[in-house]
Amino acid sequence: MPASAATTAAREILVRLHDVMAARANAQAKLNQVVQIIGESLNSEVCSIYLLREGELELYATRGLKEEAVHVTKLALGEGLTGTIAEKIETLNLAEATSHPDFVHNPETGEELYHSFAGVPIVRAERAVGVLTVQHVDPRRYDDVEIEALQTVAMVLAELIAGAGLVDEANVAGSQTRDSSTARLTGLKLVEGMAAGRAVFHQPRVVVEHTVAEDTEAERHRVYSAFDKMRDQIDRMMSQADFGAAGEHQDILATYKMFAYDEGWRTRINAAIDSGLTAEAAIERVQQRTRMRMREIDDPLLADRMHDLEDLSNRLLRIVSGQLGTAAQLGLRQDTILIARNLGPAELLEYDRRRLKGVILQEGSLTSHVVIVARAMGVPVIGRVRDARRVIAEGDLVLLDATQGSAVARPTSGIEEVFDTQLSVTQKRRAEYAAMRDLPPITRDGQRITLMVNAGLRDDVAALDTTGADGIGLFRTEFEFLISAELPKREKQARVYRDVMEAAGPKPVTFRTIDVGGDKALPYMTGDNGDEENPAMGWRAIRLALERDALMKAQAWALVEAANGRELRVMFPMISEPWEFDEAKALFEEQRIRALARGRQGPLAIRYGAMLEVPALAETLDILLPKLDFLSIGTNDLTQFLFAADRANPKLAERYDWLSPAILRFIARVTRTSHEGGVPVAVCGEMGGRVLEAMALLGLGIDRLSITPAAIGPVKAMLRSLDLGALRTDLPLLLAHPPQNMRAALLDWASSHDVRIS
Incomplete structure (x- = not known):
């Protein structure tokens, strides 16, 4: 059915429904007329209306199914195709109804004669009050324009049903009674x-x-x-x-x-x-x-x-x-x-x-x-x-x-009192941390730690002043791509990066190249990856950027242009093997050479780093480290890859502790190898922003953290109360023979050594 024909059919149906709604017949008689009108107009052998009554979907009117099934056939929400439509408030359009996993056979209706099935929810106030269905003997999907006609009719039906007093407000799908309890x-x-x-x-x-x-x-x-x-x-x-x-x-x-x-x-x-x-x-x-x-x-x-x-x-x-x-x-x-x-x-x-x-x-x-x-x-x-x-x-x-x-x-009143106390404590702590802004992050035994912030927006750079951080250890460049309606022009990207560096002043900024793909898809960029079952482990980050190198070349040009006369720090995400780093670096060097050939000053120097998020990279650090200026451990992805546990899955979110010996031993090995290779190593991730976890990282040899601005104050307060030498002596002993509860053991150590763990 062409679009114009569908519009005409919908208009004819609405005109006829208008007459039905204006008539003095009772609600049942009107619904009986409605299914006849829709079936005839769409040339459909079956048309049925189910209404939600007392928590169940009741067959209220039909053309084509057995009349004796009316008011007898009832379905629970989520039961069968009709129940699924009402529960999920979604449309179904099937060439073969029995192929759907939610199909349920109702023998009393005689529907076994029909193969095709389409249904739309009848919605009022965003909740399903019923379902309108059509069926055909021949197996075929209904045209999109036919489905749109059904959806339009369903709107009018919602008005008719409400006007007839047939909306069961107490049992509308998705409704829930409020109470006065907390x-x-x-x-x-x-x-x-x-x-x-x-x-x-x-x-x-x-x-x-x-x-x-x-x-x-x-x-x-x-x-x-x-x-x-x-x-x-x-x-x-x-x-x-x-x-x-x-x-x-x-x-x-x-x-x-x-x-x-x-x-x-x-x-x-x-x-x-x-x-x-x-x-x-x-x-x-x-x-x-x-x-x-x-x-x-x-x-x-x-x-x-x-x-x-x-x-x-x-x-x-x-x-x-x-x-x-x-x-x-x-x-x-x-x-x-x-x-x-x-x-x-x-x-x-x-x-x-x-x-x-x-x-x-x-x-x-x-x-x-x-x-x-x-x-x-x-x-x-x-x-x-x-x-x-x-x-x-x-x-x-x-x-x-x-x-x-x-x-x-x-x-x-008790909960409110506790909240007020917490709010007061939070405000006092915030004031205390603000007062520490200009104090250096030096441990009790005199060791200087580098505390940097993670950022992703130009406005985030202001956190350098409010927190006193040493720089931006991770600037997520993908936000500019994610919020744009189209691929950002090179000049626009360069303007953003230049603004960030100027706002940071003399403090360093490390730009992580674009990390999109997987669950951060760009609507203006199509790919052949399809629907990925494990997007975090799929076609994303450096994998996508190297395959779609025009995207990365534009970003490289913008960063080189923005860093004119400054040092540029670039970090490549999700490196799994050294060759990926080599290709990414070569791409940036190509853009730097192009800038010089065009008479641009270009960056004073480019410092190249990699993010260790994929555990496999730890096995080839001996090959990669000589090529690196710095290494950053991304603990968010690393944890889920190391444990094969999706961190977005609520059932697994609390199952694997960052203070697990497996994580701590892995980070200790990477840190030791990097230091032996003369490459500074940092941690940028949520782990470093948690005070006890940050203490453990410092004990493993990490002396650079890039964390959220809100975490700078608590972490600085902790490390200024910490005897780092004592921790670096005792933590390896704990890891050699780990206790059953490493978190409790570290809390005990902090308490006995007067370390401030808020």
Whole structure:
């Protein structure tokens, strides 16, 4: 069925459904007519409607299945194909229904005659209230345009079902009853910090009351007018946004604005209006399609762009409906913890920073646009708190500890008192660490340790001043690629790197070359890697960069150009064998020679390093070390590779301890070999930012750490209380005959030697 035919079919169905909805017949009679209309219009032998009643999906009306199965056939959520659609709120389109792992045969319906199956959820307020299905004798997949017609009809059905009082609100799929007891929630740490405030939902729901249009041209005019108002709002907001400094957040807002002016989005809404929907229903229809696509997207960066479109859809829907705006537009009246499924960067900017204390997102990721803007604003955030809007009620007191990735709603007085104490202690410690900024990181027995920070944004360089760190030991260059809508131009990359080096002043900056691929895919770069089962161990980092050498050549040119007259420090990630380092270095040297040939001064010198994250590299260090200026041990990936344990898997997250003898012995061997080869070795990773683990690393011979800015103060306080000579004498003895609990043994050692372990 061509797209134009699908639009015509959808319009005809909606016109006929409009007459059904306006009639005085009872709900059952209307649904019986609906399945006849849809089946006839799509030339489908079976059309059925299941409604969620008392927690089960009940067959409510059918054309083609046995009539005696109506109100008899019932499915639990997640049971069979229909139950799966309702539970996951997703569409299924199968040429052979029995081939799907969730297929369940219901003999009382007579459905064994039919091979093909397609079903769409009937959604109201983002929750499934039923399922609309069609079936065919012949095994074939339904065309995309036919599926879109079904999805459009399902929207209208949601209105009909709600108007007939058939929505079982108490048992809507995914609903959960709130109570008044204390609720603890955990999520992903996105922007660290602690805060307390009253819960406010970011977005009052805009309920689409009417779905079928009376006058298509009038609806189109309403949408065009709303687009103009929305774009004016965004232009005004961007012109007023003041962060005090340039940064990636500005690039993100520019990308957001690009979406607002995207004609393709407006065209899709226009097509939905052509099918017979009202302006509100057309926006909601396109938005539902976006949500369904988001559920299928594993790439977090592409998902973030879809979130931006979701944010814009919400804004457009509020304008066209004339209903209340976001909580930001209504104004915050007290200290607030904002609750949202997700936020666009522009929407966060609308909030009063004096009142907005923290944010809890049901979705979100470390590289999401709103997180980068929140970091610039200094607002703590946790994400992936799936039950946030169901567990937390508007007005609840919420205690947010984004440093731990947790929150407590409706705390008892005891919990609140403990939180206030922790917050006070944290503030005092922060003040104490700030006072240590200019004190050198020298151990009690006089040994100087190099403390550097990890960074990935231009704004992060400010941490050098606030912490007194010795430099940037790891600058993650991929963020510039991840937040861009297209491959960043060489000149833009060079400008970013130059800004970073100038902001760092005389302190060294080590640039890690681009580490993308795997779970950090670039939406504008396609590859032949497919869906990787183990992305962390797949086509990523130096492997991708050497194969797609145009990407790395552009970055090398930009770094060489940016370091004009300065020393350039470059580090290659995920080196597994020495030849990978050789090829990467040769590529950089080629760009340096090109710069000199064009009369550019180029870097005063280029210092080349490698990251040891793949255990195999330890076996060829004798070959690699003579070629290196420095070595960095990346403990995050190293740990999961050494233990064959995915660090993103919650079942394994706490199973393998960084203070395991296996890790400590491995790092000790690498450190000893590197020092014997005359190559300085550092640790850059989360392990070095934990105080007890940092103490152990120093005991193994590590004298350079690159850690998060927040960890500089606690680690410096620890090492200034440490007798490093004593630790380096005792730790090898512990590793020779390791105790059952190495962590407890190290804590005992620290306690007996008055080492400050916070």
